[in-house]
Amino acid sequence: MLLLFYLYLCNIGLYFLFLFLFVKRLQQQTNQSRATEMATMAAANLSPAPVATEFGSSTSTRSFLKPLLFMVNSPLFRKFAAKVRESPTIATFETILETALNENEPKAKEQVLACPICYDTLIWNGDPVFSVDSTPRSTLKCNICKKSYSGNETHLDLTVASGTKKYGEYMPASSELFRLPIVSFLYERGWRQAFSIWGGYPGPQKEYEMMKEYLNPVIGGSIIDASCGSGMFSRLFQKSRLFSLVVALDYSDTMLKQCYDFIKQEENISNENLILVKADIARLPFASSSIDAVHAGAALHCWPSPSSGVAEINRILRPGGVFVATTFIVDGPYSYIPFLSPIREILGQISGSRIFLSDRELKDLCITCGLVDVTCVRNRRFVMISARKPA
């Protein structure tokens, strides 16, 4: 009975609250139109029609709403409205409304980078400057965790473990391999080219042309080249000038250093609106629904947990945002290898890498992480997968 009575009271409270908000809004709008009218009159050197200061331009409307206004402005009603606003139901309703409004609004560039611990937007020390050259001078702070993140001479370290002195962390072999300086050095000097010979990869330029078709709806927006390696695609994205922000992101410091050196060596590449970020794919330092596109070339099979990576990508993509990735699929004649499934499990546990056995597996991965419109294009072991965050 008590609960029913409480709910009944809440409902009455809701009606009053909406009435209060409606009247306030009406008041604001009328004041605004009054201001516009005054400005127009002033411009035309005319004097406005006489009206009461409290509300509206028409005397009849005013007299009609006067008792209502008196009621909503009374201290008793204000107190009551404040109490209703504090109720958990209203608070949840307001949060949902706010989230829905925020999600549909494009985020300003300075609101894109977020703390990898709590995902709250990071505050720049000074003006946010998105440029390769600004990273050594950049310090970003999380107002909630009170943690600072700073850049070194090549990139911003936005990993959770950034700044630790004694504590070190190791990834599985498939990630650690790419942190070796020799691998970063060799990556664009033969390693990547070998993917075309035994994997059917068309090569960076052709892959770039292929993915542009999927990226068309997000041209002009921001793009993250996730697990960029030495940055062959980050450079192509930046040189195309099709994106307002390019983030070259990888977990390997040595790859990012190589990426920085290649950018510096190229002549026709702008440093503006391009940043290099160290981050773990399973803990992306970006605000939710803030990014237009994510590309991940030849990387899904290297991630310790592809589902955590794709789920994170879904989180940071804005509704309608695009994910495009390439990887290997071991099927066709390879599917006749006996005990292929248990073999891949053992290999996966040892190396931390993932061997995909079919397109369906990849599509399922994207769908299970909440993405839609999944497509696959194949060439022997090579696959390009694209998907979209629901609008």
Ligand SMILES: C[S@@+](CC[C@H](N)C(=O)[O-])C[C@H]1O[C@@H](n2cnc3c(N)ncnc32)[C@H](O)[C@@H]1O
């Ligand atoms: C084969 S390379 C791909 C480089 C480039 N995208 C390409 O298309 O050639 C795989 C990259 O994934 C990165 N990687 C591995 N584990 C990662 C993780 N947990 N988070 C972010 N990147 C990771 C490695 O550092 C490496 O640079």
